[in-house]
Amino acid sequence: MRTGFATLLVLLGCLLAGPAVAAYVLVDEITDQQTYLDAVTPLADDPAIKAEVADRLNAGLAGSVPDVARPVVDASIANFVESDQFRRAWVELNREVHPQLLALLRDEPGGLAVEGDAVVLDLGVVADEVKERFVADRVPLADRIPEVRGRVEVVSGPAVRQAVPAFDLLEKLSVILPIAAVALLVLGVALSARRGATLVVAGIGLVVAMLLVVLAQWLARSQVTARSPSPEVAGPFYDALTGTLTVVLWVVCGVGGFLVIVGSVLSRRRN
Template sequence: MRTGLATVLVLLGCLLAAPAVVAYVLVDEVTDREAYLEAVTPLADDPGVQGAVADQISAALDEKVPGQARQLVDTSIDKFVASDQFRDAWVRLNTEVHPQLVALLRDEGGGSVAVEGDAIVLDLGVVADDMKQRFVADGVPLANRIPAVDAKMQLVSGPAVSQLVPAFDLLEKLSVILPIAAIALIVLGLVASARRGMTLVVTGFGLVVAMLLVVLAGFLARSQITAKSPAPEIAGPFYDAITQRMSIVVWVICGLGGVFVIVGGIIARRTPRAAPEPPRRNYAYRR
């Protein structure tokens, strides 16, 4: 009876472990500025991101640059997005974007990240300003007379945003409660079990299955977001950057589940089984 109840408790804990990991790690990754910047800074070296930014700035300059300077401008843009100067501008842009992204996910909005029409739009004004300085250094004709560049990049479609905002709100509310509940149920089940080795094996398998479901859900979410994004070449890397730490935690917990299975199996084999009681015999009353 005790072991059956303990098994139910650890399975409930494993069931909660999946959303608990997503809620705790993902919310912390998005809302903590240092964690966010650490995640997205390497995107400055991603060829897909560099190409998308270069295309948007080039398109924004289409009517503002003389035709004879077009080739020189495009060459200068390509050099810029591959330089350390672009990396610095990218960090500054995301430092400015972070509080606005959090506000957007909390349905507050405003700033360089906003919903315009049917998509989340990223304003590349900071990057474009540094780009104009590069034009001057590269000798682009009349570079200092180029007006302000209104370069924007569409990241995620509006319908996806309508799903992200309530989902993030729910995750933020449960980001503390779920991990505590999952850990408490698993520990309580292990403590209460009369056959701790077998319960530990069940816990290990439960954690592995739960984390694999998180991996599957993450894959499907990425596919949906990139499919609905006007710029999948940048939406995909952004998604990977934001969820990278969560992926690491998921695989660590998978490994921990495997350890539980092995240790539980060893304990179960070494635990002597109680000898069955001999059957009681009813002796007939003799006079």
């Protein structure tokens, strides 16, 4: 009876472990600005991101550049997105975007703009840097080119509106869930009269729980990209913001496997 109750506690801990890991890692990844910047900064080297930004900047200049200067402008933009100047502008852009992203997810004023059915990322900082690049590249009449307007539709508005209550719940549970999961697992093992067997159950339970979150993560990515007006942008952003979660999930899987091994050894010694 004692071991059965302990096993029940362990299974409850494993059940909570999946959402606990997801809540803790994702909330920290999104709410902490430096962690967010560390995650999205490498996107400046992503070919899909660079291509999309270049396309949007070119589209923002439609009709405002003489045809004779268009090849030079296109070349200047192409050189810009390959430069260190773009990488610096990308970091500054995301530094400005971060509080807007949080406001959007928390349903507060000042969030990222939602136009029609899409969340729009204004490339303002990047666009300003492009104008400087035009002057440096000696683009004809660069000083007369009007303000560059670059905007990227990142994810669908309905998808974000559905994510708002989920993010609110994640923030509230990001501390409570991990504590509860660890407490249940430790208490279950401590109370068990057959700790070896209980450790095996805990290890298997953790592995299964983490694999289920990995599956949910993969399905969520498919949904986000499928519903995004710019899947080539949404996909890399999703991967960047969930990359740490993926690593942590596999680490916990490894911990689960280790518990299975330890539990098996203890059970054999007991026998």
